[in-house]
Amino acid sequence: MKKGLKFFKKIELNKKLLNERIQSEVSYDMKCREMNFAEKDVAFFYVNGLIDAKLMTVMANLMSDLKREEVVPNTIKHFLERYTTHMSVETVENFDEAIDKVMCGVVLFLIEDEDKGLLIDARSYPGRSPAEPDTERVVRGARDGFIENIVINTALTRRRIRDERLRMEMIQVGTRSKTDVCIAYLNDVADPGLVDLLKERMQEIKIDGIPMAEKTIEEFIVGKNLNPYPLVRYTERPDVAAIHLLEGHVLVFVDTSPSVMITPTTFFHHVQHAEEYRQKPIAGAYLRWVRFFGIFASLFLLPIWLFYAMNKGYLPAELAFIGPRETGAIPIFWQFVLAEIGIDLMRLAAVHTPSPLATAMGLIAAILIGEVAINVGLFMPETILYLAVASIGMFATPSYELSLANRMVRILLLSAVFVFGLPGFMVVTTLLVIMLVTTTSLNTPYLWPFIPFNLSAMKNVLVRMAVPTLKKRPSIVHPQNNWRQ
Numbered sequence: 001m002k003k004g005l006k007f008f009k010k011i012e013l014n015k016k017l018l019n020e021r022i023q024s025e026v027s028y029d030m031k032c033r034e035m036n037f038a039e040k041d042v043a044f045f046y047v048n049g050l051i052d053a054k055l056m057t058v059m060a061n062l063m064s065d066l067k068r069e070e071v072v073p074n075t076i077k078h079f080l081e082r083y084t085t086h087m088s089v090e091t092v093e094n095f096d097e098a099i100d101k102v103m104c105g106v107v108l109f110l111i112e113d114e115d116k117g118l119l120i121d122a123r124s125y126p127g128r129s130p131a132e133p134d135t136e137r138v139v140r141g142a143r144d145g146f147i148e149n150i151v152i153n154t155a156l157t158r159r160r161i162r163d164e165r166l167r168m169e170m171i172q173v174g175t176r177s178k179t180d181v182c183i184a185y186l187n188d189v190a191d192p193g194l195v196d197l198l199k200e201r202m203q204e205i206k207i208d209g210i211p212m213a214e215k216t217i218e219e220f221i222v223g224k225n226l227n228p229y230p231l232v233r234y235t236e237r238p239d240v241a242a243i244h245l246l247e248g249h250v251l252v253f254v255d256t257s258p259s260v261m262i263t264p265t266t267f268f269h270h271v272q273h274a275e276e277y278r279q280k281p282i283a284g285a286y287l288r289w290v291r292f293f294g295i296f297a298s299l300f301l302l303p304i305w306l307f308y309a310m311n312k313g314y315l316p317a318e319l320a321f322i323g324p325r326e327t328g329a330i331p332i333f334w335q336f337v338l339a340e341i342g343i344d345l346m347r348l349a350a351v352h353t354p355s356p357l358a359t360a361m362g363l364i365a366a367i368l369i370g371e372v373a374i375n376v377g378l379f380m381p382e383t384i385l386y387l388a389v390a391s392i393g394m395f396a397t398p399s400y401e402l403s404l405a406n407r408m409v410r411i412l413l414l415s416a417v418f419v420f421g422l423p424g425f426m427v428v429t430t431l432l433v434i435m436l437v438t439t440t441s442l443n444t445p446y447l448w449p450f451i452p453f454n455l456s457a458m459k460n461v462l463v464r465m466a467v468p469t470l471k472k473r474p475s476i477v478h479p480q481n482n483w484r485q
Contacts, residue, residue, distance in 0.1 A: 004094040004095055004096035004097065005017075005094055005095045005096070006093050006094045006095075006115065007092075007093060007094065007095065007098075007110070007114075007115045007116060007117055008115060009113050009114065009115045010112075011041050011042075011043060011110055011111070011112045011113075014043075014110050014117075015032065015034075015043055015110070017095060018032070018045055018095065018098075018099070018108075019032065021095065021099055022045070022099060022102065024045070028048075029047055029048045029049055030045075030047060030048075031044075031045070031046050031047070031048050032044070032045050033046075035060065035064075037063045037064060037066050037071075038063075038066040038067060038068045038070060038071045038072075038075075039068040040068070040071065040075065040111055040112045040113070041111075041112040042109065042110060042111050042112070043109075043110045044056070044107055044108070044109055044110075045098075045102050045107070045108040045110070046102065046105075046106075046107045046108070046122075047102060047103065047105055049126065050104075050105030050123060050124070050125060051105060051107055051122045051123060051124055052122045052123070052124035055086070055122050055124075056107060056120075056122055058085075059084060059085055059086065059120075062083065062085060063079075063083050063084075066083065071083070075111055075113065075114055076091065076111060076114045076116050076118070079109070079111065079118060080118060084109070084118060084120060086120050086121070086122065088120070088121035089118055089119065089120050089121070090118070090119050091116045091117070091118060091119070092108070092116065092117045092118070092119050093115070093116050093117075098117055098119070100178060101119050103178060104123070104178070104180070105122075105123035105124075105125065106119050106120065106121050106122070106123060107119070107120040107121075107122050108120075123151075125148075125149050125151070127147050127148050127149045127152070128147055128148070129147070130144040130145055130146070130147055130152065130156065131143065131144070131145055131147075132144070132145050133145040133146070133236035133237060133258070135236065135400060136235065136236055136237050136240070136273070136274060136398075138274050138275045138278050139275065139278065140278045140279075141239065141274060141275075141278045142237070142238070142239050144156060144238060145236045145237055145238070145258065146235075146236045146237075146238065146241075146258045146259065146260055147258050148255075148256050148257060148258055149255070150180050150182060150253050150254070150255035150256075153238075153253050153258075153260065154168050154182055154184065154253060156238040157184065157238055157241050157242055157245070157251070157260075159238070160238055160239065160242040161186075161242050161245060161246065163186065165186055165187040165188050165189075166184070166185075166186055166187075166245070167183075167184065167185055167186070167187050168182050168183070168184045168253075169182065169183045169184075169199075170182050171183070171199070171202060171203070173202060173205050173207075173210055173217065174205075174207055174208060174209040174210050175206075175207070175208050175209075176208040176209045177208070177209030177210055177211065179209070179210050179213070179254065179255055179256065180254075180255040181202060181217065181252065181253070181254050181255070182252070182253040182254075183195065183198055183199065183202075183250060183251070183252055184245065184250070184251040184252075184253060185245065185249075185250045185251070186245055186246070186248070188480055188481055189245075189246070189248045189473070189479050189480055189481050190248050190249070190250050190477070190479070190480070191248065191250075191477060191478040191479065191480070192480075193478070194250055194263070194264065194442065194477070194478070195250055197442060197443075198221060198250060198252070198263065198442075201220065201221040202217070202220070202221065204220075205217075205220045207220075210254070211256075213254040213255075213256050213257035213259075214234070214252065214254040214257045214259050214260075214261050217252060217254055217261065218231075218232050218261060221442070222441065222442065227435070227439060228404070228405040228408050228409070229267070229401075229402065229405045229436065229439065229446070230265075230270060230399060230401035230402055230405065231265070231439070231441040231442075231446070232261050232262060232263050232264075232265055232441065233261075233262040233265040233269050233270060233399065234259040234260065234261060234262070234399075234401070235259070235260055235262060236258050236259055236260070237274060239274065240274055241260050241262070244262050246473075246484065247473050247474055247477060247479075247484075248473050248474065248477035248478070248479035248480075249262050249263060249264070249265075249477055250263050250264075251263075263441070263442055264441050264442040264443070264444035264476070264477065265441055265444075266441070266444065266445070266446055266447065266448050266449075266476065267402075267436060267446050267447055268448075268449070268450075268461045270397075270398065270399035270401070270402040271288075271291065271292065271295060271397070271398060271399070271402070272288070272398065272461075273287075273291065273398040275287060276288050276464050277464070277467075281464050281465065281466045284464035285463045285464040287464075288462075288463075288464050290396075291396055291397070291398070293393070294392065294393035294394075294396035294397065295393055295396070295397050295402075295406065296393070297389055297390055297392075297393035298390045298391070298392075298393030298394040298396075298397065298403065298406050298407070298410065299393075299406045299409060299410055299413075300410075300413070301386060301389060301390050301393070302336060302386055302387065302390050302410060302413075302414055303410065303413035303414050303416075303417045303425055304425075305322065305382075305386050306332060306333060306336065306414060306417050306418065307417045307421065307422060307425060308322050309322070309332055309382075310332070310417070310418075310421070311421065311422075329377060330378065331418075332380070332383060333414060333415075333417075333418040335378075335379050335380065335383045336383065336387065336414055337411075337414075338378075338379075339379060339383060339384070339387045340387070340407070340411060343387070343391055390410070394406065394407060409428075409432060412428055413425060413428050413429070416428040437451050444476055444477075445476070448476045449461065449476070454475065454476075456472075457474060457475070457476070468485075470484065470485075471483060471484060471485045472484065
C-alpha cells in the first residue's frame, strides 16, 4: 500500500484536503457530489467524462432509501459488502493513492465518521469501437482492431488466448501523465529474462508524461536513435498480437494508443503480413515473394538503374533499352531527388487533406506534377516510371517504419552512385549489411535467422509453411516451452 497522509474521520476535513489537491472549484471536469445516505453525509469525487454516469446513478438510487440502522455499526463494511453494487470496489486509506485512482477515472466514495474511502471502478473512457485497422487490412479475416482504450485492447487479446497462464501486468509511466502500460506474456512460454529486462527498463523511465504513447516507450527501452530501421514491431490487429504471444514474444500495450508493441523482433518480422496466413500456403508463399520483390525494388531499383543510365558501357546488347535516350536539362540524379521530395510532399498532403478533397489532390498530383512536369522537360518518362515502381514497392512493405528506413537508404545509395559510381554503391551496401548484422533488438540479432543462420527458421521466412508443420516455436525468443504441438 502507498504511504502518505491518511484519511480523517471528519468528512469535511477530507473534502477540504481533497479540494485543495484537485481544485474541483477551478477545474470544470473535477467533480465533488455531496449527498446523504442513511443519515450520513457522503461525497463522491470523480472526473467528469471518465465515469459511467448511468451506473453511478443506479447505485445512488439504491442507496438513497437506506435506513441508519442498516449501515451501523461498521458502516464502511456494510457499504462495501452490500450496497455498492459493483464488481470492482476496494477500500483506500490515504490521499495519494485515492487521488491517483480518481485521475484514472475511478470514483472515490467518502463517508462521514469513516477513516477509509471506497474506490468504485466505474470507468468509461471515451473512444471509438474496434474496427479493422487501415494499415493492416486483409481480404479474409477478423475485422476488429485495437483502439485507444487499453482495457478493450487487452480484452480483445485475451478473447483469443483463454489461458490462465497469460499474464498482463500493469504499471504506470510518467510522473504527471501516469499512463497505464501493460506487459503481456505467456508465463510458461516467454523468456523470463526478457520480461524482467522490459520491466527494469520501464521502471527506469523518468519523464513527466508520454503523450506519444508507445513510440516514447520504444525510445526509452530500445534507444539507438541513429539507426533508421525499426527495432520493434507494431500491430493494430488482435490476431497478429495473439500469434506472437503464442510464439513466445512479449507485448507492450500503452493506454491511448491503438498500436501494440511486439518484442523482440528481427528484420524479417517486418516483411510478413497477416494476409499470407489467410490464404492457402502456396498462395501465401506467392504473395510473400511478390512482397519481397517490392521491398527489393523499393531499395535497389533506382540506384541500379541510375548506375546503368550513367554507364551504358556496362550493359549487354540485350539490355540496351535501359537508360534514357535523351538526358534532358536536369541530371537524372537531381530528377530523382526532386521526385522523391515531391512524393513525400504528396504523401504528407494526403495525410492532412480532408477526405472530400482527396480526389482533387489526386488529380493535381497526376496531371500537374506528373504529365505536365514531363511535357515541360522537368522529368523524363523513365524517371517517373522507375520511381513509381519503387514507390509501389515501398507502399507494399507491411511495416510503415521499414518502408521509411528503406527510403532513406535508397536516397543514400542514389547519392553514392551519383558521386562515386559502382564503388560507392558497393561501399554503402556493405556498410548497410554490416550495420544490420551488428544491430540487436533487446539482445536479439536483427538479421536472424539469416545471420546467425538457422535453416529451419529461414525456410519459414522464405516460404509460407502450412501451420500443421510448424511444431516448434522460434528459438530466437528463447521460449521455455519449445513445442507448439
